[in-house]
Amino acid sequence: MSRTGKKSSSDGETTPQAPLVNESIKGSKSRFPKAGSRKESIDPKTTDSQPQDKTPKTIFLDTAKTLASETELGSRMEENEWFLKKLGRKAINKRLDLNNCRLTTANVRETAALLPSLPDLEKLDISWNDVIGGNLHVLTQQMHRVSKLKILRLSSCRLTADDVRALGEALKVLPELEELNLSWNSKVGGNLPLILQTLQEGSKIQTLELVDCTLTSEDGVFVGQLLPRLQKLEVLDLSINRNISGSLNSIAHGLKSTPNLKVLKLHSCGLSQKSVKLLDAAFRYLCELRTLDLSCNKELGGGFEDTAGLATLEHLEGLDLRQCSLTADDVLSLTQVIPLLSSLQELDLSANKEMGSYSENLLSRLRFLPVLKSLIISNCALKCETFTALVSVIQTGHLVRLQKLDLSYNDGICEAGWTIFCQNLWLLKELTELDISLRPSTFRKCGQWFRHLLSAVTKLPKITEVGMKRWLLPVSQEEELQGFDQDHRSSIHFDHGGFQ
Template identity: 85%
Template sequence: MSRTEKKSSSDEETTPQAPLVNESIRGSKSRFPKAGSRKESIDPKTTDSQSQNKIPKTISDLAKTLTSETELGSRMEENEWFLQKLGRKAVNKCLDLNNCRLTAADVREMVALLPSLPDLEKLDISWNDVIGGNLHVFTQQMHLVSKLKILRLGSCRLTAEDVRALGEALKVLPELEELNLSWNSKVGGNLPLILQTLQEGSKIQTLEFVDCSLTSEDGVFVGQLLPRLQNLEVLDLSINRNIGGSLNSIAHGLKSTSNLKVLKLHSCGLSQKSVKLLDAAFRYLRELRTLDLSCNKELGGGFEDTAGLATLEHLEGLDLHQCSLTADDVLSLTEASIHLPALKIVNLSWNKCIGGNLKLLLETLKRSMSLQVLRLSSCSLVTEDVALLASVIQTGHLARLQKLDLSYNDSICEAGWTIFCQNLWLLKELTELDISLRPSTFRKCGQWFRHLLSAVTKLPKITEIGMKRWLLSASQEEELQGFDQDQRSSIHFDHGGFQ
């Protein structure tokens, strides 16, 4: 997987030009005595006995004080120069150097910053390859930032030695709430060395180990660790294909994490049996907001006769794209989803069984009054499916929908697109619509295109319309140009170039 692909799939997540560093860099300047104030501070007539105890008693003591302050001021200037060199700025209690192309010398300079950052709470040095093999330079000084709450080391090419050093260093971070080691393959097989210091009462809230080559043994360890992490809110083990073999242990541990809000097991080799195990754990996860089980192709059939999902009354996001769902799975999910009033995001893309069976989701579409994002890309939808969707729109059940993805459904005929576009204007909250065709398919736009333009003029919030590989006639191109000039230039038609 390329570096670009990894970035797009990680949440999170990294912004190369995000502002950075810590209030202590700026705030420490206020601790320096101002010119003209030193005489006043050593005047016995204007100080009490408590302040007199702080006055240097000899010229030598005074010289040492001045030297110390001069060195601190010099260090402040060096710190500011270092950050300016990297194009970063000072931000409250945060040092963000992600994707800065750090050199080994930069790492040493960063470590030199630590004594002046005693109140540092967030450190992000992700996407810097040079960290691999050099992390020990930092971990040896980690005690200087013992108030650290967030530590992100994603895609740093950590070595096995780095991982072991990190495990030891975490002992001096009692306030740690978030740890992200995603995209570091050497974490796999060594996870116990990193997390063994986490004890009962740990403040950890977020653990992210995406694509870390975790082993089945790592998975067993995670399952045993979870009962100690009563404050855990986010657990992301995505793209670790061996995790599926230890899901029994993980599911058992999840029963003790009642505060969990986000669970991501995308592409983890889950099976039908895995769903049954997770279903038993769902009853204990009453605070869960986001559930991602996507890209587990052996999972199909696992949702039949499951009831635990219906207990997740606070669930807002459900992602089951590319899971080879069966019609019975979809039916079972619809018995479940009617009990999920908070559901805002549903992604069922790349599940072919939905084609011709959208009626199975009818109750979900009608009762999910909070639904904001619906993704049904590459679901083999047919004309009858979009006609049904249009009728649901017409009755006002999807009034809050903001993003609708119907792309890669090439079997919908012109009549289907026409009735859909005729009712599209009722989605007043819609901001994004995608009806693009597959990369291998090109088709001419029918008369429905005129209905699409008409609907868009009545959608106050729409900004993006994806319709790649739809071919416009000369007259339709003129209509679109006239539309663009008619004070609607804020709407982007993503067609990739009409032919």
């Protein structure tokens, strides 16, 4: 053996020891033996016919390249950390959140350069950055570097038609994608197929949010045709797209093929009475639905007169029908349906003024909702009789889990109504928020019921907020409230209209 510890090929030649290479990397003089110092007893023919181990020079070069690559990677990581620190953000747990960071064009390029160093990235949120519009291609060209991405959020980025096309191509290299949010991008409207046509049967998409995207009727038809491919879809939000009402037949038909859907939001979509009928037929297939938002569709009034499908949503937890112009017949139908929704936790019927004269029976049926946590019946022209019905329910202990109660903008409630309500309020032990504010155009003096309200609040261990805007407190009641605040209950905020 030579001094370097090598053996001849016939004896099983070994490579130089690691310390030798390391010293060479540090710049020390090479101690590899010269070619002439090797044993010459090896037969050249035999040597040529057998695999040769790497020469010391090859080892040196490979190691040097590896270390240079590691050095380059380290440098790049430092640059990435500096870039994120500059924006006040960081990549944590495979997530990169640059939401509302006021990105510049240069920042977009820096973000694109960052992606190759995040091969395990699962969430990318660059929403609310206007500069993304017209520059998305800079990012999509690197999307293949983050093929494990599960969540992509691009809401309110002012996407252009070219961005939309680039995004459609990028989705081809994101097979693991589960959530896509393109909300508040008007250019998505009319171009939706260019983005989503690559989604095929077996897609992993669970959440699709397209709020206020100026979707066309044709886009709505496309959504209806797309839904059967999205068997894992759990959340669909098409809110604030008024033009899709004309294609609701297609959408409702597609919904029948989404058995795992848990959240359906069609807020302010221009839905009509006919729309309710179409959706009601689809509800029978949505056994897992938890949240249904049909709010701010003012032409829905009269559409709930026969909603047998709605009654089948036994797992429904949230129902939002605010500002839907509900008629007396709608209220009568809901009076029969709501008791069947025993899992309901949140109910919003606000801004339906026709309820006022017909809601007594409806509110009395709240006793069939044992887990109700939030009840909002603001601006419904409620009468004293309605309050009496609500108090029949409170007294019998059927709303013991109620946490939020909004009775605001019901200016027609008489003194007796407020009194009986406040006298029984203390029974709602889980209550955290109460709002009995008057509408902006109305100011009234508090009656003697205010004393009952203070008394009840002292018995509610979890309450933190009492809204009573535009109720005027005379001097005597002002003193009562000040005394209340001083009595270790200052953690409760009374939002009132001021003292008289």
